[in-house]
Amino acid sequence: MRQFVTWVRGQRWLLDLPLYAVFLSLGPNIADQRTWPIAMIPMAFLLPLLVRRRYPRTVALLILIGVTISYTNELWAHDRGRGDLAMAVVLYTLVKAGDRSFIAVSIAIAGLDALWGFTWGVNTLNPTLTIFGALPLYLAAWALGAFFRAREQLAEEERLRTELTASEERARGRAAVAEERTHIARELHDVLAHSMSVIVLNAEGAKLAKQHDPAAVDRALGTIATTGRAALGELRRMLEVMHAGEAARAPQPTLEQLRTLVAQAGREVTLDVTGDIASLPAGVALQAYRIVQEALTNMLKHAPPDATGQVRVELADPEVRVEIVNSGGRQPVAAGLPGSGRGLTGMAQRVELYHGLLETGALPDGGYRVAATLRTDAA
Incomplete structure (x- = not known):
């Protein structure tokens, strides 16, 4: 029917x-x-x-x-x-x-x-x-024609408005996908750059120590294996996100994993955390972690092997202050680790996202300092 x-x-x-x-x-x-x-x-x-x-x-x-x-x-x-x-x-x-x-x-x-x-x-x-x-008949015909024409125009405008709304939704969806892919690419850069720096430096250190300190070689090889597996896991999760969407995203690193990150640096780096880490919004915690990771990566690339570092994280609501400082050292800087030029830019973007402030610069002893402030109420 x-x-x-x-x-x-x-x-x-x-x-x-x-x-x-x-x-x-x-x-x-x-x-x-x-x-x-x-x-x-x-x-x-x-x-x-x-x-x-x-x-x-x-x-x-x-x-x-x-x-x-x-x-x-x-x-x-x-x-x-x-x-x-x-x-x-x-x-x-x-x-x-x-x-x-x-x-x-x-x-x-x-x-x-x-x-x-x-x-x-x-x-x-x-x-x-x-x-x-017959004049009323013609007037009625004209009025009916005008009425139905206006109604059809309104229906057409509504249809076009609906199509435009749907098109805008699709455009916003495509923009969100593009933004997510950019975010993933930046995450890949941060993760892989740090991991590759750790792997290369530990491999060089193991090569130099193989004759006089076999235990150091074992430690270096263990660090390389652990870092490589972690990097592969991160890469796999990132690629799953790109192919399967947001639902496939694995839990992101937080400040609680800073100790592992610092231990993987292969340098003498101390960690000082003040405040309740668990109370931080996940987004702020992730950005703070990535800033520390990028700063340590830069230290591994550009600081001498005997340079020491210090990481300080202070939670003072509504701000999180992150400071990474490394000394100048006396040994020559390791070669073969060129910079991409995107590390500081990425840190600046992360800080800007949370309405914070980024300070970077060389120290008198030849070291380097990175200080970032993120606002938790901007998350």
Whole structure:
């Protein structure tokens, strides 16, 4: 039943069946039954109305021609009801379609009514009513056409608004995906740069110590294995996020893992944490961790092997202060670890995200200092 109703709604010509019934019910005003078949000829002039929606201008022209023939022929002239109704239908069709030719058609309709009135209406009891009697019909046709046109325009505007909203949602989704991929790329840089620095430096240290300190070699190889496995795990989780979406994200590192991070540095680095780490928002904790990680990576790349470091984290609500300082050292700087130039930029972006402040610079003894402040109320 529902399919039948849908089909009927799609066949718009079915809506005109009552209109055609009205046309048939308007019998010609003629007393001589012998001329009845001839009097019915004007019905043929109405056939173009079947395609009025597809060809509104052409149908309007054909109807006007047919009505003109009827109004200028004495046998058909008094069959005015069908002519007025047909002209009202084409006027409604043009107005509803937004076709500006309805103005010319309106003038032609007025002219035909005046022609009929001054030709045949002068012999009636009330010529004025005869001439202007069909005017309410034309006004109603124009008003209905304008009403349905306005309603269709509103429906079209609503459809376009819905499509625009959906398009904006898709655009925001694509932007969120692009932002997430950028974030993942930055996370990969931070994780892998630090891990690779630890691996390279421990490998070099093991190569130098293999002759005189086998235990140091074992420790270095253990650190390399642990760091490599951790880096692979991080990389695997990052790639899962890129392919599977946000739901696949593994728990992100927090400040509680700083001790492990510092222990992996392969240098003498102390850690001093003040405050309740567990109370930090996850986002702030992650950014603070990454800042410490990047600063330690830079220390491994650019500081001498005998340089020492200190990491201080202070929680003073609504701020988290992170400071990483390394000394200058006396040994030559290890070669083969070029910088990407994105470390400090990444730290600045993280600090800016949480409305904080970043300070970096060299120290008088040849060391380096990184100090960052993040606001917890910006998370």
